[in-house]
Amino acid sequence: MATGRTLIRELASHLDGTVTVHGWIDTLRLQRRMQFVLVRDHTGLVQLAHRRGGEGDPIEAVLDTVTVESAVRITGKVLANPQVRLGGLEIVPERVEVLAAAESGLPIDERAGLDQRLDWxxxxxxxxxxxxxxxxxxxxxxxxxxxxxxxxxxxxxxxxxxxxxxxxxxxxxxxxxxxxxxxxxxxxxxxxxxxxxxxxxxxxxxxxxxxxxxxxxxxxxxxxxxxxxxxxxxxxxxxxxxxxxxxxxxxxxxxxxxxxxxxxxxxxxxxxxxxxxxxxxxxxxxxxxxxxxxxxxxxxxxxxxxxxxxxxxxxxxxxxxxxxxxxxxxxxxxxxxxxxxxxxxxxxxxxxxxxxxxxxxxxxxxxxxxxxxxxxxxxxxxxxxxxxxxxxxxxxxxxxxxxxxxxxxxxxxxxxxxxxxxxxxxxxxxxxxxxxx
Amino acid sequence: MATGRTLIRELASHLDGTVTVHGWIDTLRLQRRMQFVLVRDHTGLVQLAHRRGGEGDPIEAVLDTVTVESAVRITGKVLANPQVRLGGLEIVPERVEVLAAAESGLPIDERAGLDQRLDWxxxxxxxxxxxxxxxxxxxxxxxxxxxxxxxxxxxxxxxxxxxxxxxxxxxxxxxxxxxxxxxxxxxxxxxxxxxxxxxxxxxxxxxxxxxxxxxxxxxxxxxxxxxxxxxxxxxxxxxxxxxxxxxxxxxxxxxxxxxxxxxxxxxxxxxxxxxxxxxxxxxxxxxxxxxxxxxxxxxxxxxxxxxxxxxxxxxxxxxxxxxxxxxxxxxxxxxxxxxxxxxxxxxxxxxxxxxxxxxxxxxxxxxxxxxxxxxxxxxxxxxxxxxxxxxxxxxxxxxxxxxxxxxxxxxxxxxxxxxxxxxxxxxxxxxxxxxxx
Missing domain, CATH: 3.30.930.10 (Bira Bifunctional Protein; Domain 2)
Structure with a gap:
């Protein structure tokens, strides 16, 4: 397993620790003050919560431009947040790397028919x-x-x-x-x-x-x-x-x-x-x-x-x-x-x-x-x-x-x-x- | 596993008992008084030892005519015999059935070349x-x-x-x-x-x-x-x-x-x-x-x-x-x-x-x-x-x-x-x- 990789289903045992998660951008919820991003690996979903730091904030810049389904590596702190549905925790990112960017506009979505889905x-x-x-x-x-x-x-x-x-x-x-x-x-x-x-x-x-x-x-x-x-x-x-x-x-x-x-x-x-x-x-x-x-x-x-x-x-x-x-x-x-x-x-x-x-x-x-x-x-x-x-x-x-x-x-x-x-x-x-x- | 089938490697734990073995005729040593037959399954070899009973002895008749590599089912008693190299035991058969007879004269023997062996x-x-x-x-x-x-x-x-x-x-x-x-x-x-x-x-x-x-x-x-x-x-x-x-x-x-x-x-x-x-x-x-x-x-x-x-x-x-x-x-x-x-x-x-x-x-x-x-x-x-x-x-x-x-x-x-x-x-x-x- 990649050095220091933590699987999303194991995050609960790393509360208040710093972890590195590998996965895909599942959902982006970019708000005026906060950037919320769901990241998915093969074991689950986790929420990233980043407070915008303004100009010169490298994480803010990456999260504003990253596309859904891009492959990313995130390092950050695991914090308890009872308001979050996904296991009651979230990650506050300290580093966000896009390892492979996805083109925007995916060729299939949840309405795609079976043949189209099989094509992709x-x-x-x-x-x-x-x-x-x-x-x-x-x-x-x-x-x-x-x-x-x-x-x-x-x-x-x-x-x-x-x-x-x-x-x-x-x-x-x-x-x-x-x-x-x-x-x-x-x-x-x-x-x-x-x-x-x-x-x-x-x-x-x-x-x-x-x-x-x-x-x-x-x-x-x-x-x-x-x-x-x-x-x-x-x-x-x-x-x-x-x-x-x-x-x-x-x-x-x-x-x-x-x-x-x-x-x-x-x-x-x-x-x-x-x-x-x-x-x-x-x-x-x-x-x-x-x-x-x-x-x-x-x-x-x-x-x-x-x-x-x-x-x-x-x-x-x-x-x-x-x-x-x-x-x-x-x-x-x-x-x-x-x-x-x-x-x-x-x-x-x-x-x-x-x-x-x-x-x-x-x-x-x-x-x-x-x-x-x-x-x-x-x-x-x-x-x-x-x-x-x-x-x-x-x-x-x-x-x-x-x-x-x-x-x-x-x-x-x-x-x-x-x-x-x-x-x-x-x-x-x-x-x-x-x-x- | 077939009812009552005993594997040859397990025979030692059936000494003095009656077993049924399934396998192939490996070697025939038909003597004037005794018929010795090696039977092989995927776990080993065992010797059958049958004393000829003369006319009307069904086992004698089968063992005199069975061919090497025929598939057989043998029921008999497992006896210790320290003179036998194969685990120091032999089977005295009580019933010998030929389930599928082999034609005599096998198409390959130990001198066959690789191509001939692959053909068979x-x-x-x-x-x-x-x-x-x-x-x-x-x-x-x-x-x-x-x-x-x-x-x-x-x-x-x-x-x-x-x-x-x-x-x-x-x-x-x-x-x-x-x-x-x-x-x-x-x-x-x-x-x-x-x-x-x-x-x-x-x-x-x-x-x-x-x-x-x-x-x-x-x-x-x-x-x-x-x-x-x-x-x-x-x-x-x-x-x-x-x-x-x-x-x-x-x-x-x-x-x-x-x-x-x-x-x-x-x-x-x-x-x-x-x-x-x-x-x-x-x-x-x-x-x-x-x-x-x-x-x-x-x-x-x-x-x-x-x-x-x-x-x-x-x-x-x-x-x-x-x-x-x-x-x-x-x-x-x-x-x-x-x-x-x-x-x-x-x-x-x-x-x-x-x-x-x-x-x-x-x-x-x-x-x-x-x-x-x-x-x-x-x-x-x-x-x-x-x-x-x-x-x-x-x-x-x-x-x-x-x-x-x-x-x-x-x-x-x-x-x-x-x-x-x-x-x-x-x-x-x-x-x-x-x-x-």
């Missing part, structure tokens, strides 16, 4: 409520990693450049790669399974994933941070779900403890620490119950649509008071060939989605680990085995039973903080029409 | 010495994050897709992006500075970076995991160097404590926890001293080449017994325009490289934070300001003094573990000729 994201982030999102994100990841470390996970970094498009190729970004084409990984799925095949017992990764989907909803991005988990030697998919439950409970408990009050104050959202177990319902049961309530009147749906997800969440909330619900046993027809199917039930997969507040945040499953079964399931879906050879090779030399899940970090943050869009939960959002800044 | 990386990773690299990597990152959290850093995920090539464009991968061209980020440099401009006090990121360099050395990859740090309100570059020192000392102390013995045993490398401060030398002094020793006889070098780096490391080791050395004050001519220059010394930058064991592992600097100075320095380098507008905009509204550094995780691991190449320190290496598996 760094200015947007100077608002404490926006920055809070990323303080919470740090806590979320710290809690996830703590649970992973306790569970014996190895954190891996899987490649984002792939030699072949993983699935259909339709939603994959091509990259020019020394005269050939590479593709950006849509998910670490293949690689984390390869790690399991390599004897890494449990794999954890937080990293970027890329989706070339022209989607413009509040829940989609072309690049987002994925949280990926894969566990070897599982007895069944229930073990994977239990791990995710444990992880999310820890995340929400730590966010509640560290940021609950500020989230309520700045964002108006309440952080509820969920009880375990989360409710579970099979997709077939869920659809039957929703249809009884009028959903999908034609009876043609094979999966939940967003309206069905919301209706199911409402049902779960009503019956169990729970914000989460696991939907299990997706039919083999709607899940990829590599899903494991429970013994004797070839029509369903050992899979789940997790809904939170009516939005899907996770897809998970036990994977099929037996080479012959995998090949048969791929053929059943009408797939050619040739293009799958690299994937299938990983199952030729003794790969244990395993399962895992993937979760989008921004979607989790959006739901956690009650934000209207993942654009607000991403440092620099990327969508079909947005590659800047 | 998952089988390569089943060797404990290879997997140790990633256990150490987990510890390295955990230690880095602990230091960052104590220092008040926010962990961010900056975008890997950029709308414009950051620097010359020559070493950037182009991506087809909905009818336009995006580029893969060569470093989070721009974005972490944007976060600082956004009032995030200190920024930390571990994530992929992409370099379209056709380099085939043991130290280069086209995709690698970068560790990036950026700190606001620094008084100078020394503060950045001190933070890196603190981080690396913690990393090496934790790796030494957690893995020192196994690293010595499996890889033959010694982990030395360095003292602070690391030695520091200006580039000018370093070059003068090396030239006195015969380096660069033509006197034309403007920077250290790999031979100069090794010679400097030897010098530092001899004089201070230190494996690390900071080289500081690179001339303005060899560093990018955005480097800060110390007051009154426009010919040098407030920058450093960190060498470890004669190899550069870090480049760092204080950045220029004043808009006018940045523009002047860019013009001085003959750059057009137009293409830099997005970058320069971040400095128009009060960006504090700041500095940071970047570090390649695989290069650090390679040096830490005495590996011959970063290919051994990367889960799945990517180079100009390698995009698989």
């Amino acid at each position: 994201r760094f200015l947007d982030l100077r608002r404490p409520s926006r920055r809070l999102v990323f303080e919470v994100q740090s806590t979320v990841e710290r809690a996830m990693r703590a649970v992973a470390a306790e569970g014996g996970f190895t954190e891996l970094h899987t490649p984002k450049l792939m030699g072949a498009a993983s699935e259909s190729g339709a939603e994959v970004f091509p990259v020019e790669y020394f005269g050939r084409t590479a593709y950006l990984a849509q998910s670490p799925q293949f690689y984390k399974q390869m790690a399991i095949a390599g004897g890494i017992d449990r794999v954890f990764e937080i990293g970027p994933v890329f989706r070339a989907e022209p989607s413009f909803t509040s829940r989609h991005a072309t690049e987002f941070t994925g949280v990926d988990v894969e566990m070897a030697w599982v007895d069944g998919v229930e073990e994977v779900m239990e791990f995710e439950e444990r992880m999310l409970r820890r995340v929400l408990a730590e966010v509640h403890a560290e940021h609950g009050e500020r989230i309520a104050e700045l964002l108006g959202a309440e952080v509820v620490v969920p009880k375990a177990p989360f409710p579970r319902i099979t997709l077939a049961d869920a659809m039957a119950r929703l249809r009884a309530g009028g959903w999908d009147p034609e009876g043609t749906a094979v999966d939940l649509d967003p309206a069905g997800e919301r209706a199911l969440a409402a049902l779960a909330a009503e019956e169990s008071g729970h914000e989460f619900v696991f939907v299990t046993e997706y039919p083999a027809g709607v899940r990829p060939f590599y899903h494991h199917r429970p013994p004797g039930r070839p029509e369903v997969t050992a899979s789940f989605d997790l809904l939170w507040k009516g939005v899907e945040i996770t897809t998970g499953a036990q994977r099929e680990h037996r080479y012959e079964v995998l090949c048969a399931q791929a053929r059943e879906k009408g797939m050619e085995l040739g293009p799958l050879a690299r994937y299938l090779d990983c199952f030729r030399y003794g790969t244990p039973p395993h399962g895992g899940f993937g979760l989008g970090l921004a979607r989790l943050l959006m739901l956690l903080l009650g934000l209207p869009s993942i654009r607000e939960a991403t440092f620099l959002f990327r969508g079909p029409h947005r590659l800047e800044p | 990386r998952f089988l390569d990773l089943r060797r404990p010495s290879r997997r140790l690299v990633f256990e150490v990597q987990s510890t390295v990152e955990r230690a880095m994050r602990a230091v960052a959290a104590e220092g008040g850093f926010t962990e961010l995920h900056t975008p890997k897709l950029m709308g414009a090539a950051s620097e010359s464009g020559a070493e950037v991968f182009p991506v087809e992006y909905f009818g336009r061209t995006a580029y893969l980020a060569q470093s989070p440099q721009f974005y972490k500075q944007m976060a600082i401009a956004g009032g995030i006090d200190r920024v930390f990121e571990i994530g992929p970076v992409f370099r379209a360099e056709p380099s085939f050395t043991s130290r280069h990859a086209t995709e690698f995991t970068g560790v990036d740090v950026e700190m606001a309100w620094v008084d100078g570059v020394e503060e950045v160097m001190e933070f890196e020192e603190r981080m690396l000392r913690r990393v090496l102390a934790e790796v030494h404590a957690e893995h020192g013995e196994r690293i010595a045993e499996l890889l033959g490398a010694e982990v030395v926890v360095p003292k602070a401060p690391f030695p520091r030398i200006t580039l000018a002094d370093a070059m003068a001293r090396l030239r006195a020793g015969g380096w660069d006889p033509e006197g034309t070098a403007v920077d250290l080449d790999p031979a100069g780096e090794r010679a400097l490391a030897a010098l530092a080791a001899e004089e201070s017994g230190h494996e690390f050395v900071f080289v500081t004050e690179y001339p303005a001519g060899v560093r990018p325009f955005y480097h800060h220059r110390p007051p009154g010394r426009p010919e040098v930058t407030a920058s450093f490289d960190l060498l470890w064991k004669g190899v550069e592992i870090t480049t760092g600097a204080q950045r220029e934070h004043r808009y006018e100075v940045l523009c002047a320095q860019a013009r001085e380098k003959g750059m057009e300001l137009g293409p830099l507008a997005r970058y320069l905009d971040c400095f128009r509204y009060g960006t504090p003094p700041h500095g940071g550094f970047g570090l390649g995780l695989a290069r650090l691991l390679m040096l830490l573990l005495g590996l011959p190449s970063i290919r051994e320190a990367t889960f799945l290496f990517r180079g100009p000729h390698r995009l698989e598996p």
Whole structure:
């Protein structure tokens, strides 16, 4: 930390002392006799109170010309002043330095629309409520990693450049790669399974994933941070779900403890620490119950649509008071060939989605680990085995039973903080029409 | 963890008990009366000892046909046997299940070359010495994050897709992006500075970076995991160097404590926890001293080449017994325009490289934070300001003094573990000729 720097939230312990504060000019209230200035750092706001000294007063001159959002360093005395709302104290400055002046007339203000705010994201982030999102994100990841470390996970970094498009190729970004084409990984799925095949017992990764989907909803991005988990030697998919439950409970408990009050104050959202177990319902049961309530009147749906997800969440909330619900046993027809199917039930997969507040945040499953079964399931879906050879090779030399899940970090943050869009939960959002800044 | 699973390293606490072990067939020694089998999990090896029961003995039949590297589940009794080297115990199996059979004849063995091993990386990773690299990597990152959290850093995920090539464009991968061209980020440099401009006090990121360099050395990859740090309100570059020192000392102390013995045993490398401060030398002094020793006889070098780096490391080791050395004050001519220059010394930058064991592992600097100075320095380098507008905009509204550094995780691991190449320190290496598996 810079020599002698005092954070604004620590000022109370320096009453009557001299401190140096670094921050931005938040508000200027220049009066005839007094100059009042609010200075902001990442920990809070403090008022400077300077009595004008007239001609030759260097502080007066600086405060008369400094612009809002300039970066400043202030040295001064911390005095108690019960009339000041900001902690009942103020600083009487002895030295004011402008380290970097802001141009006057900021390009965005509190009335700016989302797109304009994203164009000037760094200015947007100077608002404490926006920055809070990323303080919470740090806590979320710290809690996830703590649970992973306790569970014996190895954190891996899987490649984002792939030699072949993983699935259909339709939603994959091509990259020019020394005269050939590479593709950006849509998910670490293949690689984390390869790690399991390599004897890494449990794999954890937080990293970027890329989706070339022209989607413009509040829940989609072309690049987002994925949280990926894969566990070897599982007895069944229930073990994977239990791990995710444990992880999310820890995340929400730590966010509640560290940021609950500020989230309520700045964002108006309440952080509820969920009880375990989360409710579970099979997709077939869920659809039957929703249809009884009028959903999908034609009876043609094979999966939940967003309206069905919301209706199911409402049902779960009503019956169990729970914000989460696991939907299990997706039919083999709607899940990829590599899903494991429970013994004797070839029509369903050992899979789940997790809904939170009516939005899907996770897809998970036990994977099929037996080479012959995998090949048969791929053929059943009408797939050619040739293009799958690299994937299938990983199952030729003794790969244990395993399962895992993937979760989008921004979607989790959006739901956690009650934000209207993942654009607000991403440092620099990327969508079909947005590659800047 | 799977119901009732016992890890091999925990067997000693189950003497005379019945356990279930999950792992791979490591070695088969099938004798006339006895079948001895070594089973391996990620925590160790254990011997199974089965006395043949003759026809109708299901265990005998399975062990006679099971192949090496098959994934198995064994239930049996743990007995003391002082003649067995593996912890003085063995398992007498009561049940042996083959969960996934390996094809016989593995595609690689201990004589396989590096390229062949990388083709079958998952089988390569089943060797404990290879997997140790990633256990150490987990510890390295955990230690880095602990230091960052104590220092008040926010962990961010900056975008890997950029709308414009950051620097010359020559070493950037182009991506087809909905009818336009995006580029893969060569470093989070721009974005972490944007976060600082956004009032995030200190920024930390571990994530992929992409370099379209056709380099085939043991130290280069086209995709690698970068560790990036950026700190606001620094008084100078020394503060950045001190933070890196603190981080690396913690990393090496934790790796030494957690893995020192196994690293010595499996890889033959010694982990030395360095003292602070690391030695520091200006580039000018370093070059003068090396030239006195015969380096660069033509006197034309403007920077250290790999031979100069090794010679400097030897010098530092001899004089201070230190494996690390900071080289500081690179001339303005060899560093990018955005480097800060110390007051009154426009010919040098407030920058450093960190060498470890004669190899550069870090480049760092204080950045220029004043808009006018940045523009002047860019013009001085003959750059057009137009293409830099997005970058320069971040400095128009009060960006504090700041500095940071970047570090390649695989290069650090390679040096830490005495590996011959970063290919051994990367889960799945990517180079100009390698995009698989």
